[in-house]
Amino acid sequence: MSSPRKFHAVRGVRDILPPDTSLWNWFEATARDVLETYNFREIRVPVLEETELFARSVGAETDIVSKEMYTFTDRDETAISLRPEATASVVRAYIEHGMQMRPGLVKLYYAGPMFRRERPQKGRYRQFYQIGAEVLGSTDHPAIDAELIEMLTVLLERCKLDNWTLLINSIGDANCRPQYVQKLREALAGVKSQLCGDCQRRSETNPLRVLDCKVEADQVIINRLPQIAENLCEPCREHFAELRRQLDLRSIPYQVTPRLVRGLDYYMRTTFEITSPHLGAQNALAGGGRYDSLPEMLGGPAVKGIGFALGEDRFIEVIQSAGKIDATRPLDAFIVWMGAGAYPAAARLARRLRQQGLCVELPAEEPKLRKALSLAERLGARFAVIIGENEVREGAFAVKRLADAEQRKLAEADVAAFVKTTAPVAPRTGAQASQT
RNA sequence: GUGAGCGUAGCUCAGCGGUAGAGCAUCGGACUGUGGCUCCGAGGGUCGUGGGUUCAAAUCCCAUCGCUCACCCCA
Numbered sequence: 001m002s003s004p005r006k007f008h009a010v011r012g013v014r015d016i017l018p019p020d021t022s023l024w025n026w027f028e029a030t031a032r033d034v035l036e037t038y039n040f041r042e043i044r045v046p047v048l049e050e051t052e053l054f055a056r057s058v059g060a061e062t063d064i065v066s067k068e069m070y071t072f073t074d075r076d077e078t079a080i081s082l083r084p085e086a087t088a089s090v091v092r093a094y095i096e097h098g099m100q101m102r103p104g105l106v107k108l109y110y111a112g113p114m115f116r117r118e119r120p121q122k123g124r125y126r127q128f129y130q131i132g133a134e135v136l137g138s139t140d141h142p143a144i145d146a147e148l149i150e151m152l153t154v155l156l157e158r159c160k161l162d163n164w165t166l167l168i169n170s171i172g173d174a175n176c177r178p179q180y181v182q183k184l185r186e187a188l189a190g191v192k193s194q195l196c197g198d199c200q201r202r203s204e205t206n207p208l209r210v211l212d213c214k215v216e217a218d219q220v221i222i223n224r225l226p227q228i229a230e231n232l233c234e235p236c237r238e239h240f241a242e243l244r245r246q247l248d249l250r251s252i253p254y255q256v257t258p259r260l261v262r263g264l265d266y267y268m269r270t271t272f273e274i275t276s277p278h279l280g281a282q283n284a285l286a287g288g289g290r291y292d293s294l295p296e297m298l299g300g301p302a303v304k305g306i307g308f309a310l311g312e313d314r315f316i317e318v319i320q321s322a323g324k325i326d327a328t329r330p331l332d333a334f335i336v337w338m339g340a341g342a343y344p345a346a347a348r349l350a351r352r353l354r355q356q357g358l359c360v361e362l363p364a365e366e367p368k369l370r371k372a373l374s375l376a377e378r379l380g381a382r383f384a385v386i387i388g389e390n391e392v393r394e395g396a397f398a399v400k401r402l403a404d405a406e407q408r409k410l411a412e413a414d415v416a417a418f419v420k421t422t423a424p425v426a427p428r429t430g431a432q433a434s435q436t
Numbered sequence: 437g438u439g440a441g442c443g444u445a446g447c448u449c450a451g452c453g454g455u456a457g458a459g460c461a462u463c464g465g466a467c468u469g470u471g472g473c474u475c476c477g478a479g480g481g482u483c484g485u486g487g488g489u490u491c492a493a494a495u496c497c498c499a500u501c502g503c504u505c506a507c508c509c510c511a
Contacts, residue, residue: 011503063508064510068510085510085511114511116510116511118510119437119506119508120504121505121506121507122504122505122506123510123511124510129511198507263510264510280506281505281506281507282509282511284510284511285511287511288511309511310511311511312511313511315511336470338469368467368468368469369471370468370470370471371471372471373470373472374471374472375471376471377471378472384470384471386469398470400470400471402471402472405471405472407470
């Protein structure tokens with residue numbers, strides 16, 4: 001008789017367990033806090049969309065849409081996909097709900113899982129988590145771009161991360177980019193045979209990608225190719241120059257990176273990325289850019305847009321390796337009761353402490369004192385409260401601080417205050433700690 | 437989709453032809469109202485799976501699956 005087979009999480013998706021979930025929750029709370037101070041508000045969009053939405057926005061020819069989406073045919077024959085990113089959904093919702101009628105800029109953020117069927121590796125999962133922000137409205141002023149980037153740097157600061165790099169670029173607009181790409185194609189045609197195999201293929205499929213080639217031998221040739229910066233039309237050139245001024249006035253350091261080419265078709269003009277050296281090959285913590293023609297492409301009004309997405313999995317990875325955030329929630333009190341007569345008092349105390357916001361563990365079965373203290377210690381409890389027949393009779397409980405074994409007798413009504421004040425209720429969140 | 441490395445207890449790993457091991461962790465005991473230390477004991481494995489070679493395979497060979505990292509691409 002063979003035992004039933006065990007299941008495991010499907011490839012590329014994973015469980016996130018305590019205590020890691022504490023850090024995830026801390027990070028999400030911190031990100032929300034930062035974004036909301038910049039007057040962004042949350043939008044919740046579905047995980048499912050018509051496949052066509054992604055094809056039209058991200059681009060049918062991109063890797064994401066052409067080979068990485070989880071797609072199925074619904075019972076009414078519509079092609080449905082698990083979202084590989086959320087900008088398309090946000091813009092769809094913006095249009096669907098007539099949000100251009102709202103006053104001023106529409107500033108939205110979202111958080112949740114995305115799905116791409118890629119080969120998993122460090123920092124890359126098939127179900128991964130993004131937090132993203134989008135600004136939609138009638139203006140495309142570079143101050144918006146710069147403020148969005150500033151907001152990201154503030155979040156990095158709150159996470160106590162300083163080892164990161166901001167890369168920026170402009171990839172032109174519908175006016176100058178096609179001309180540049182054409183020029184690049186022509187230049188590539190002449191030198192194609194000297195390039196690596198990947199680049200020979202890219203020369204045809206996605207010429208901009210050649211610029212991002214890492215093969216050493218190709219660099220000399222790549223450096224002689226026409227540069228996007230020198231081929232921007234005047235409005236794009238001015239927009240990019242203003243973006244740099246806007247970053248300068250905010251004292252945000254950046255590297256202009258001509259090779260920064262985003263993989264999604266809807267990007268134009270500003271593109272940016274924040275990278276970290278801790279991440280291995282998948283080193284982008286966040287990336288984004290401007291998408292001024294996307295709303296129209298999706299049948300909406302002629303409004304401009306810009307946004308970014310950050311990879312939560314990667315942020316968590318980097319925050320952990322930096323080791324400067326402690327988001328764990330300690331066990332404040334472990335209640336040890338002895339004798340059936342002590343249990344009602346123990347249960348009453350537990351409830352009372354919890355009402356005060358303290359984290360309390362109350363054993364269901366009568367423990368041996370020695371074992372109970374040992375368990376309290378291994379659970380990381382700050383205090384043990386000992387309630388036996390004696391204590392019930394005296395109306396005073398023994399409260400023991402486990403760190404230094406100091407013990408005192410306190411009336412039931414005084415226990416909560418003592419536990420709370422003796423050492424502040426732990427590093428609730430790094431967010432609050434960093435503000436003090 | 438391509439390549440490389442690795443699959444032995446919950447975790448970290450040893451064993452590399454001769455009856456499956458250690459440390460850590462878990463549970464119990466020494467220890468009957470006071471934890472951390474120490475000592476003793478227990479549970480937990482079809483050695484990823486399938487086939488082959490051999491008197492004998494965790495060990496050698498083949499296949500397959502999985503994991504990891506990298507390419508590609510991206511958060």
